[in-house]
Amino acid sequence: MIRRIAVSSGVGDARARHYLASLKALFPEAPLTGVATVAAYTVDAELSLKELESAAERLTNPITEQYSLDVPSPDAFSYCIEIGYLPGVTDNVGHTAKETIEDAIHRAFGADEGVYSSTFLFLEGSLNAEHAAALAKELHNPLIERATIFSADDAKKGFPLSAPKVMLRAQTLHADEVDLDVPDDELVRIGKEGIKGKDGTRRGPLALSLDAMKTIRGHFKKLDRKPTDVELESLAGTWSEHCKHTIFADPLDEIEDGIYRCYIKGATEKIRKQKGKKDFCVSVFKDNSGAIRLDDKYLITHKVETHNAPSALDPFGGAITAIVGVNRDCLGFGLGAKPIANVYGFCVADPHDESAFYRDSAKTQELLASRRILEGVVAGVNAGGNQSGIPTPLGFVAVDQSFRGKPLVFGGTIGLIPRKVRGRKLYEKKARPGDYIVMLGGRVGLDGIHGATFSSEALATGSPATAVQIGDPITQKKLSDALVREARDKGLYTSITDNGAGGLSGSVGEMAREAGGCRVDLEHVPLKYEGLSPWQIWLSESQERMTLAVPKKNWAAFKKIMDRYGVEATRIGEFTKTGKCVVRYQGNTVMDLSLDFLHEGRPVLMQKSVKQEARSKEAAQMPNVDVRQAILDVLTRPSVGSTAFIAGQYDHEVQGMSVTKPLQGRGRVNAESGVLKPLPNSKRGVVLSQGYCPWYSTLDTYAMAAAAIDTAVRNAVCAGASRDYLAILDNFCWSSSEKPERLWELKQAAKACYDIATRYGTPFISGKDSMHNDFRGYDESGKAVHIAALPTLLVSAIGVIPDVARAMTLDFKEVGDALYIVGETNDEMGASEYFELLGVRGGQVPVVDASKHAKAYDAVAKAIEKGFIASAIGVGRGGLAAALAKSAVGGQLGFNADLSNIPGKARRPDATLFSESQGRILLSVRKGKEKELEKLLKGVPFARVGEVGKGACAITTGKEKFEYSVSALTESYRSFFKQW
Amino acid sequence: MNRSKKQEKRSSKRAKPHVIILSGYGLNTEDETKAAFESVGATADIVHINDLIARPTLLNKANILVVGGGFAYGDHTGAGKAYGNRLKAHLGKDISKFLERDTLMLGICNGFQILTSAGFLPGALIANNVPRYSARWVDLKVKGESPWLRGINTMSVPIAHGEGKYYAPPEVLETLEKENAIALQYIDGEVSQHFGLPPNPNGSLKNIAGVTSHGGRVLGLMPHPERAVFFTQLPHWTLLREEYVRSGKKFPQEGPGLQLFRNAVQYFV
Known part of the structure; x- marks a missing residue:
């Protein structure tokens, strides 16, 4: 029986007031005067009235709330909108309500019983139906939520009760054979659109090329049978760009090893060899995260992931999953590292942009507005990080119109793990034949099916809505506590990995290589609801799951711990040494593939690129510019100004x-x-920083990648790190990767990684790539459009310092401190924020001279270590103008800076102020330490340019002098997101 | 060596007071809370609520019970509600018994929400006036009497919450005032002034940041003293460092929140 519990605030509801304020701001024309909210729990279970009441009491705070067993309407309202989830979408609130009720009635719900949360918003004011529809559109995302609009008259009849239960149509509960003896064009269609179901619809993209399809057909010819859908889906997932990083792995032009082995891994190998005994790398590239030494007893790990395609569809779900997903890359490092920090990065379009795009030509599937994408991803990382109890000390927002189709959403996690417990190395793992395959954490539903292959395709019509998952941080936190606090150090399992792309097929398939084979019985896998086909169970990307190898003798002890922590643990099979991945469903074999073919059978693609001339050259036309105003304008840009509302x-x-x-x-x-x-008992510190310059890709991807590394290293140095104890991670986000021109640009960027990293001696320890950040759809006039995200490399740096008391911040500290600029300022305004502001194309992009910069960075690192420095900031986006302003705004202090004679070739005032030449640091110096600093800077280009002052900020370049108050700079710096 | 350090040393010869810190279902500040207690001479165990439900006698050996910060049950259905229900239903009697002895109890942030929800502290915590999660530092004035707060007049510590607005009906507020049970209030102090932030971060009635019950032995507060135990945790410490160094002083090691934990330990020695 379906009943409803409705809970509303009795003491003034800040959330309702917030709805009112934000809706009024968005819809000034709607006569909205008030909003009241009611939280509803739709209970689909056999409960007595007494039980229902006792449940309602527990869902109500008696001091501030009241409940009723139907939704109470306020006295005056014109429309009511109910927002709830679509069937099958993760409903964390409903889940907690269910646990609360179970605890109240002392019994567990049955498999087909459940609780579903929704919110009723009562809108006051004389709204019409159009207003109500517009507000409803703003309030929900139709891919995951449902909005029901009730007029006041409708409401009088009462609000209908329905439970959004998943009702799967009669699926094939067995594996289907797939006939590959078909013409090439059908093979291409299967690869592109998926296996054809009985009703003629396609199951969704496999992202397998014709070549790959033919390889698979050939393999099964040899086996003298047809592949099952489970096998084909499994191969598609395992061979996907997402999992095998085919573009980085396969030969490209003369680079037979592929650019990953040659340039990324190659750089690390060379650096580690050079470092010899000073090598701090412990586990690189082979595990879910990379790890370096923190001290004799502990390692720190780092991994950064992207979740771009899902974030385009459901920004909240995409971003929360980015965070909880990369947290599992931390838990899945070695035998489990404890996540100790998250970092984020959002590459989005201008949130004020109002252009509309559609996934289909009929314009029924609209892309979310860029504002809602940013709001959603910000909220997703908020929920993912905060609810998991993992701090978020660092992140960024970078804005460019090319991110309108697909935003780039970066999530990273730093972990802490002891090197050894009771003589056992925790950073190594190996599943053994005979170990149970154990699935831990959440249950399996249709969430995220085809996530691996989906993110290997451009976002377009037909993109599967089931690609959207919403993370549940609490389920994962319970799992994390159980593993890191107890099971790991008791040595109860031999291997662990997370269920990410490809779900069980990915995790079990990967761990089977450690043991030498596996056998899985899919009917043991706990499901969220009935009716899943075997291939769906095997491929589902339902969140919050880890796969472990548990020796039989440890199972009872392991299970007991998980029970105590409220974590579901299920044996779903056994690792073997048969060399095969065997999957059964209710006794029937649905997959029987050799591990060799599964992992190594993929046809290698000989990739060819076409050389592109770098587009960097002198800008043709420079408009007349009011430089004084431009300084303020650059500070108002969202890629430069404050995003304090996020932090x-x-x-x-x-x-x-x-x-x-x-x-x-x-x-x-x-x-x-x-x-x-x-x-807690050691002074050692970990320094984190980020570097990204996607805009430079409009001119030169080599320069883009070089500047990203330079920026990350520079920012780490400014915080107190030194190059000798600094590692980096690479995250490539590319677009149009099938084009030979783009492959050339990719090759250049990868080569830059090698060149710059080896010169800095900063090894790559982990990385990831996302190669298809393209949107193919339609604009408002119905014209076909292709929006390709700028080729972007995010570099994340992680370093260790001996004493956190030496850490440095960017704000000016005291009046009278001398100001120094280290490094050369050249006329490098190409693709700068200044040129973006002016709309100027072309120009010289900043060029990295790593050998020169290394000297400067080492001198600054030494100066910080010796305590000469009061503030340090890397000069980056927005140039010296932005760096000076940020340090001034930070300290709420002024300055007097004469930039007329700074080192470098920039001569014009705007070049001096806005050039984004790399390798530069702005320092303020502890009084009396100037001489000692200058001694350290011997051989490095630098200039003493002035001093920190009180409230006035004065910049002189040649004959020009610009003056501001620090409050004016502060206002500009804070203006863009002021209302957020 | 200051007086309190001497006392710590002396007390180490006696039995150390024992702390139980509850965990589970999304609580998440147990490790740093444990480290804070241990650094001032207590022994501390992190105990999953299910383990305490299974063995409530564990409380017999404890002097201090702590429900720390976190996101129990994701704050779904209301912060602290679900965990508070569980605590009350399964451990309510045992905790009441524990409090009959001369013991201390502490609820920090989510723990404060849980203890109000379970009825061990008066009032309720509701959505911030700006209904968004807010992470920043605040300044507190000690008002009421509590063993936890002895010798502290003001302290600056961080908050991180979305539902931290203290609410109680007028008559309850009056009683709290009368019984000296308003423990901590937000004030316009060093940190708020430094950063130009409003002193009351969430709209709490009467600027209440913490309240007590059981004559001050049970304290609940929204701010996080366990995140303010080192000098280098202060939000403006790199500026303070300059001031110390330039005036020829060594800068301190300790943060303002540690005294609260030291007070609790010294209550038993």
Whole structure:
């Protein structure tokens, strides 16, 4: 029987007031005067009235709330909108309500019983139906949620009760054979659109090329049978660009080893050899995260992932899953590292942009507005990080119109793990034949099916809605506690990996290589609801799951721990040494593939690129510019100005490790680095930083990648790190990767990685790529459009410092401190924020001279270590103008800077101020330490340019002098997201 | 060596007070809370609520019970509600018995929400006036009497919450005032002034940041003292460092939140 519990606030509801304020701002023409909200729990279970009431009491805070067993309507309203989830979408609130009720009635719900949450918003004011429809559109995302609109008259009849239960149509509950003896064009269609179901519809993309399809056909010819759908889906997932990184792995032109082995791994191997005994790498590229030494007893790990395609469809779900997903890359490192920090990055279109795009030509599937994408991803990382109890000390927002189709959503996690417990190395793992295959955590539904192959395709019509998963941080937190606090150190399992892309097929398939084979019985896998086909169970990307190898003798002890922590653990099979991956469903074999073919059978693609001339050259036309105003304007740009509204809603202090903050100085300027103290009884610190310059790709991808590394290294140095204890991670996000021209650009960027990293001696320890950040759809006039995200490399740096008391921040500290600029300022404004502001194309892109910069960075690192420096900031986006302003706003102090004679070739005032030449750092110096600093800077280009002052900020370049108050700079710096 | 350090040393010869810190279902500040207690001379165990339900006698050996910060049950259905229900239903009697002895109990942030929800502390915590999760530092004035707060007049510590607005009906507020049970209030102090932030971060009635019951032995507060135990956790410490160094002073090691834990330990020695 379906009943409803409705809970409303009795003491003034800040959330309702917030709805009112934000809806009024968005819909000024709608006569909205008030909003009231009611939280509803639709209970689909056999409960007595008494039980229902006792449940309702537990869902109500008696001091501030009241409940009723139907939704109470307020006195006056014109429309009511109910927002709830679509069937099958993760409903975390409903889940908690169910547990609460079960606890109240002392019994568990049956398999087909459940609780579903929804929110009723009562809208006051004389709205019409159109207003109501527009508000409903704003309030929900139709891919995951349903909105029902009731007029006041409708409401009088009462609100209908229905439970959004998953009702799967009669699926084939067995594996189907797939006939590959078909003409090439049908093979291409199967690869592109998926296996044909009985009703003629396609199951969704396999992203397998004709070549790959033919290889598979050939393999099964030899086996003298047809492949099952399970096998074909499994091969598609395992061979996907997402999992095998085919573009980075396969030969490209003369690089037979592929660019990953040649340039990325190649750089690390060379650096480690050069470092010899000083090598701090412990586990690189082979595990779910990379790990370096923190001290004799502990390692720190780092991994950064992207979740771009899902974030385009459901930004909240996409971003929360990015975070909880990469947290599992931490839990899945070695035998399980504890996540101690998250980092984020959002590459989005201007949130004020109002252009509309559609996935289909009929214009029925609209892309979410760019504002809602940013709001959604910000909220997703908020929920993912905060609810997991993992601090978020660092992140960024980068804006470009090319991210309108697919945003780039980066999520990274730093982990802490002891090297050894009871003589056992925790950073190594190996499943053994005979170990149970254990699935841990959440249950399996249709979530994220085809996630691996989907993200290997451009976002277009037919993109599967089931590609959207919503993470459940609490289920994962329970799992994390159980593993890291207890099971790991008791040595109860031999291997662990996360269920990410490809679900069980990915995790079990990967671990089977450690043992030498596996056998899985799919009917043991716990499901969210009945009716899943075997291939769906095997491929589902339902979240919060890890796969473990548990020796039989440890099973009872392991299971007991998981029970105590409220974590579901299920044996779903056994690792073997048969060399095969065998999957059964209710006794029938649905997959029987050799591991060799599964993992190594993929046809290698000989990739060819076409040389592109770098587009960097002198800008043709420079308009007349009011430089004084331009300084303020650059600060108002969303890629330069404050995003304090994000940092301020992400907990950065949980776990008690915070040393430098995401907002620095009195003026709370966004940090470009973060310092943590992971161990309570040690002074050692971990320095984090990020580098990204996607805009430079419009001119030269080599320069883009080089600048990304340079920026990450520079920002880490400014926080107190040094090059000798600094590692980096690469995240490539490319677009149009099938085009030979883009492959050339990719090759250049990868080569830059090798060149710059080896010169800095900063090894890559982990990386990931996402190669299809394309949107193919239609604009408002119905014209076909292709939006390709700018080729983007995010470089994440992680370093270790001996004493956090030496950590450095970017804000000016005291009046009278001398200002120094280290490095050369050249006329390098191509693709700069200044040119973007002016709409100028072309120009010289910043060029990295790593050998020169290395000297400067080493001198600054030494100066910080010796205590000569009061503030340090890397000069990056927005040039010296932005760096000076940020340090001033940070300290709420002024300055007097004469830039007339700074080193470098920039001569024009705007080049001096806005050039984004790499390798530069702006320092303020502790009084009396100037001479010692200058001694350290011997051989490095630098200039003493002035000093920190009180409230006035004065910049002189040649004959020009610009003056501002620090409050004017502060206002500009904070203006873009002021209302957020 | 200051007086309190001497006392810590002396007390180490006696039995150390024992702390139980509850965990499970999304609580997440147990490790740093444990480290804070241990650094001032207590022994501490992190105990999953299910383990305590299975063996409530564990409380017999404890002097201090802590429900720390976190996101129990994701704050779904209301912060602290689900965990508070569970605590009350399965351990309510045992905790009441525990409090009959001369013991201390502490609820930090989500733990405060849980203890109000379970009825061990008066009032309720509701959505911030700006209904968004907020992470920043605040300044507190000690108002009421509590062993936890002895010798502290003001302290600056961080908050991180979305539902931290203290609410109680007028008559309850009056009683709290009368019984000296308003423990901590947000004030316009060093950190708020430094960053130009509003002193009351969430709209709490009467600027209440923490309240007590059981004559001050049970304290609940929204701010996080366990995140303010080192000098280098302060939000403006790199500026303070300059001031210390330039005036020829060594800068301190300790943060303002540690005294609260030290007070609790010294209550038993």
